[in-house]
Amino acid sequence: MSEAVTPATTSIMETTAERQPLLSRLAPWLVFGLFAAVPLLAHAINDSFILVIATRMLIFALAALSLNLIMGYGALVSFGHAAYIGIGAYAVGILSSYGINDLLLQIAAALVVAGLFALVTGYLSLRTSGVYFIMITLAFGQMAFFFMVSLSAFGGDDGMSLSGRSTLLGADLLADNLALFYGVLIILAAAFLLMRTLVASRFGRVLRGTRDNPTRMRAIGFSPFAFQLTAYVIAGMIAAVAGVLLANQVQFVSPAYMTWARSGELIVMVVLGGMGTLLGPIIGATVFILLEDVLAHFSEHWKLGLGLILVLVVLGSRDGMSGLARRLRGGSDA
Amino acid sequence: MLNLFLLQSLNGIQFGILLFLVAAGLTLIFGVMDLINLAHGVLYMIGAYLTAAFAAMTGSFAYGILLALPATLLIGIALEVLVFRRLYDRSHLDQVLATFGLILILNETVKIIWGSAPLSVPMPEAFSGSIQLMGNLRYPTFRILIIAAGLATALGLYLMVNHTRLGMLLRAGATHGAMVSALGVNIRRLFMIVFGLGAMLAGFAGGMVAPILSVDPGMGDSILILTFVVIVIGGVGSVRGAFVAAIIVGLVDTLGRSFGPMLLRNLLEPAAAAQMGRTVAPMLVYILMAAVLYLKPTGLFSSGGGTR
Amino acid sequence: MLEPLLAVKGLRKNFGALKVTDNVDLNVQKGEIHALIGPNGAGKTTLIHQLSGNLRSDAGSVVFAGQDITRLGMAERVHLGLARSFQITSILDGFSVLENVAMAVQARSGSSFRFFRDASREDEINIQANKALARVQLADRAYRRAGSLSHGEKRQLEIAIALATGARLLLLDEPLAGTGHEESAVLVELMRSLRGSHTLVLIEHDMDAVFSLADHVSVLVYGSVIASGEPSTVRSHPDVRAAYLGEEEIA
Numbered sequence: 099m100s101e102a103v104t105p106a107t108t109s110i111m112e113t114t115a116e117r118q119p120l121l122s123r124l125a126p127w128l129v130f131g132l133f134a135a136v137p138l139l140a141h142a143i144n145d146s147f148i149l150v151i152a153t154r155m156l157i158f159a160l161a162a163l164s165l166n167l168i169m170g171y172g173a174l175v176s177f178g179h180a181a182y183i184g185i186g187a188y189a190v191g192i193l194s195s196y197g198i199n200d201l202l203l204q205i206a207a208a209l210v211v212a213g214l215f216a217l218v219t220g221y222l223s224l225r226t227s228g229v230y231f232i233m234i235t236l237a238f239g240q241m242a243f244f245f246m247v248s249l250s251a252f253g254g255d256d257g258m259s260l261s262g263r264s265t266l267l268g269a270d271l272l273a274d275n276l277a278l279f280y281g282v283l284i285i286l287a288a289a290f291l292l293m294r295t296l297v298a299s300r301f302g303r304v305l306r307g308t309r310d311n312p313t314r315m316r317a318i319g320f321s322p323f324a325f326q327l328t329a330y331v332i333a334g335m336i337a338a339v340a341g342v343l344l345a346n347q348v349q350f351v352s353p354a355y356m357t358w359a360r361s362g363e364l365i366v367m368v369v370l371g372g373m374g375t376l377l378g379p380i381i382g383a384t385v386f387i388l389l390e391d392v393l394a395h396f397s398e399h400w401k402l403g404l405g406l407i408l409v410l411v412v413l414g415s416r417d418g419m420s421g422l423a424r425r426l427r428g429g430s431d432a
Numbered sequence: 433m434l435n436l437f438l439l440q441s442l443n444g445i446q447f448g449i450l451l452f453l454v455a456a457g458l459t460l461i462f463g464v465m466d467l468i469n470l471a472h473g474v475l476y477m478i479g480a481y482l483t484a485a486f487a488a489m490t491g492s493f494a495y496g497i498l499l500a501l502p503a504t505l506l507i508g509i510a511l512e513v514l515v516f517r518r519l520y521d522r523s524h525l526d527q528v529l530a531t532f533g534l535i536l537i538l539n540e541t542v543k544i545i546w547g548s549a550p551l552s553v554p555m556p557e558a559f560s561g562s563i564q565l566m567g568n569l570r571y572p573t574f575r576i577l578i579i580a581a582g583l584a585t586a587l588g589l590y591l592m593v594n595h596t597r598l599g600m601l602l603r604a605g606a607t608h609g610a611m612v613s614a615l616g617v618n619i620r621r622l623f624m625i626v627f628g629l630g631a632m633l634a635g636f637a638g639g640m641v642a643p644i645l646s647v648d649p650g651m652g653d654s655i656l657i658l659t660f661v662v663i664v665i666g667g668v669g670s671v672r673g674a675f676v677a678a679i680i681v682g683l684v685d686t687l688g689r690s691f692g693p694m695l696l697r698n699l700l701e702p703a704a705a706a707q708m709g710r711t712v713a714p715m716l717v718y719i720l721m722a723a724v725l726y727l728k729p730t731g732l733f734s735s736g737g738g739t740r
Numbered sequence: 741m742l743e744p745l746l747a748v749k750g751l752r753k754n755f756g757a758l759k760v761t762d763n764v765d766l767n768v769q770k771g772e773i774h775a776l777i778g779p780n781g782a783g784k785t786t787l788i789h790q791l792s793g794n795l796r797s798d799a800g801s802v803v804f805a806g807q808d809i810t811r812l813g814m815a816e817r818v819h820l821g822l823a824r825s826f827q828i829t830s831i832l833d834g835f836s837v838l839e840n841v842a843m844a845v846q847a848r849s850g851s852s853f854r855f856f857r858d859a860s861r862e863d864e865i866n867i868q869a870n871k872a873l874a875r876v877q878l879a880d881r882a883y884r885r886a887g888s889l890s891h892g893e894k895r896q897l898e899i900a901i902a903l904a905t906g907a908r909l910l911l912l913d914e915p916l917a918g919t920g921h922e923e924s925a926v927l928v929e930l931m932r933s934l935r936g937s938h939t940l941v942l943i944e945h946d947m948d949a950v951f952s953l954a955d956h957v958s959v960l961v962y963g964s965v966i967a968s969g970e971p972s973t974v975r976s977h978p979d980v981r982a983a984y985l986g987e988e989e990i991a
Contacts, residue, residue: 099850103768128909156789182795212822268972278814295855295856295858296855298859298860299854299855299856299857299858299859300846300851300852300853300854300855300856300857300859300862301841301852301853301854301855302851302855302859303846303859303860304843304846304852305844306835307832310832310834310835311830311832313794313826314826314830314831315843316794316813316815316845317792317794317814317818317823317824317849318818318823318824318847318854318905319814319815319818319819319823319848319905320815320847320902321813321843324853325852325853388800393879
């Protein structure tokens with residue numbers, strides 16, 4: 099699943115690493131351009147709810163993007179990623195309850211706490227692999243969940259309502275839904291560029307190599323652990339930023355953001371859109387939130403439908419859901 | 433004070449026994465089949481709901497649980513045939529996705545049939561009292577029944593794993609899966625049996641707690657996570673490890689919740705101690721898991737397969 | 741006699757009751773091509789795993805260039821100058837041929853905790869990677885996807901990767917495994933061209949190749965070295981003849 103090589107064309111000889119199909123170079127512009135135009139659509143059909151849904155898509159796209167760094171480029175299936183969304187959300191909730199409303203301070207706090215939590219839990223989880231790793235990340239995610247549930251000073255199980263959105267250097271910039279939307283879009287675009295840079299860097303190359311063959315990487319002189327741990331910390335920190343944004347959008351913070359079901363949904367988003375591709379998680383989150391919204395209109399039991407889709411798709415295709423997602427995209431990035 | 437400690441210790445052991453019943457099957461599924469099954473907690477929930485339903489139908493808790501056992505066994509086998517069988521040679525990610533989907537399906541199905549509100553199952557008359565253990569220490573008869581039934585099951589499992597052909601295959605399979613199938617053992621049938629038994633044990637645990645806990649759709653999720661903690665501490669594939677770890681986790685969790693705030697009161701002012709105790713107590717088992725992972729990443733009784 | 745580049749003393753490895761490596765002593769001189777031969781199941785690959793640090797030894801010592809490396813892991817040994825190739829080709833199929841090699845160069849070119857510069861555009865690394873590719877005659881395949889190479893080319897790439905680590909001593913685990921006649925001739929020529937610049941320890945079943953290449957042959961049977969010396973001496977050694985009797989013709 100390397101980005102540098104496009105296997106779709108490798109049957110033809112002498113493909114250079116630089117040459118990519120036109121479509122894949124244009125795709126990011128297309129996706130971000132479409133999102134940028136959403137407010138126009140909302141204005142045209144006079145439905146402000148579209149903007150709310152689109153903002154939600156972008157926020158979860160950011161979280162899925164971060165999960166993709168470890169799952170798609172590092173082959174580390176973490177089932178506790180929602181905890182970081184929760185950490186970010188509570189950074190907003192707790193700080194604002196002490197009168198600290200500045201977005202930059204809240205983001206800084208979210209980054210520090212999420213980074214530390216990821217460093218400690220990642221250090222322990224990464225000593226294992228496979229089934230163990232999945233179980234342990236799940237357990238640590240749940241630990242964070244129970245911590246917030248029992249922290250009654252900050253709402254406990256009931257969560258806490260925020261009096262308003264964060265301010266930026268004293269200005270009430272995010273109060274308007276449109277401003278929040280574009281703010282989130284800019285942050286997502288920045289994260290996308292950061293991810294693209296990371297994946298192509300020396301660090302990213304080691305991470306991708308380890309995903310494909312850890313023994314080989316050791317045999318040429320790399321010790322994968324530190325690279326995986328670094329990726330784990332970066333992913334947690336980015337997800338915490340998504341949590342900061344989510345708390346701002348909803349103006350409510352609750353342990354429900356960090357349930358393990360939410361972690362599972364993040365995994366589904368990444369796989370749905372295309373693991374180990376840069377744009378995949380963004381598309382996956384968009385489709386997932388859309389599906390959630392549409393299915394929820396049909397029935398309160400919409401999760402039954404989601405479950406059926408998951409089981410049938412995994413069982414129905416030989417190479418699993420990622421294979422199906424790949425075929426749907428029409429590509430064949432092995 | 434001593435009485436309270438003994439009482440809470442018994443509660444901890446009773447909780448640990450339940451965890452063991454759920455964990456026993458799951459640790460074998462992980463160890464023998466190298467399959468990550470997130471849906472195991474759902475079987476615990478289904479066991480509780482079926483017991484509630486059959487008990488209401490027959491008017492007897494005993495009949496309820498006796499009918500629920502074969503029902504969960506059949507559900508376990510059906511799930512194995514329909515879903516899990518197709519997942520053994522898949523990536524862990526596919527297994528995660530499919531079993532996650534299965535949880536969503538079964539949780540919602542239960543909500544559709546029985547609603548989201550918790551059900552309560554009446555305590556069977558014969559076990560509703562309490563027994564005098566020593567001095568003035570009395571303990572509810574039904575909880576003693578749970579402990580006794582759990583210990584009997586543990587003993588049965590021990591005998592099966594260590595003294596039967598099936599058990600020998602399981603032990604071999606947990607360490608050398610490929611070898612067992614190379615011996616020409618019908619691995620498909622072995623897996624199906626393990627799955628059915630695991631489902632039945634989890635269902636049994638769910639049925640037994642139905643009278644003392646509320647039966648609700650989320651009950652499977654919370655026990656699943658603790659079961660994972662038990663398996664990580666005990667070591668994947670080890671039934672003995674699961675037993676020891678389950679009792680430890682049950683005791684730490686129960687005693688931590690009741691005595692944590694009390695101990696902290698000596699160090700902090702009462703309000704802070706209460707808050708702190710409530711917050712830290714639920715995390716104790718995870719801290720314990722972290723400590724075990726730090727010292728012995730493969731768990732206390734790892735079956736030799738190591739980290740997979 | 742010169743201080744050997746690689747000195748192995750009393751090395752042991754047991755799998756349960758099975759002694760896979762049984763008190764092995766081995767000296768590899770700088771610049772020589774040292775072949776390890778032996779019938780199937782003699783424990784050759786296990787020995788390579790122990791020498792490369794992939795497998796921990798139960799007893800004994802491994803000294804490389806005067807330094808005791810017995811307790812070091814694979815990555816640390818590579819940094820000291822001891823690299824290996826794999827019997828089953830284990831290149832990174834999804835990466836380009838150049839990147840497979842560049843990755844090995846990267847491993848010894850400063851920190852890899854660099855996050856912002858595009859690694860595939862680091863000229864210094866690519867130049868060295870291309871040199872290693874040229875040395876194994878794969879320069880014209882640099883931008884192909886590694887998975888699309890022919891089997892023989894993949895074996896050449898394995899060696900290029902080992903070279904690119906900058907190692908002085910290469911442990912080659914059956915470099916000719918699965919190759920056809922022409923492919924194996926290319927590889928033998930390649931290994932011969934490394935004589936002088938590198939020290940090679942290779943496991944090989946192809947006796948023609950072994951006896952045309954090796955300066956020194958050690959014979960491993962049931963985890964023990966039963967003979968070690970110049971090819972002509974080893975070939976006529978009675979124990980070696982006995983061990984190989986019925987297995988395959990040794991000359």
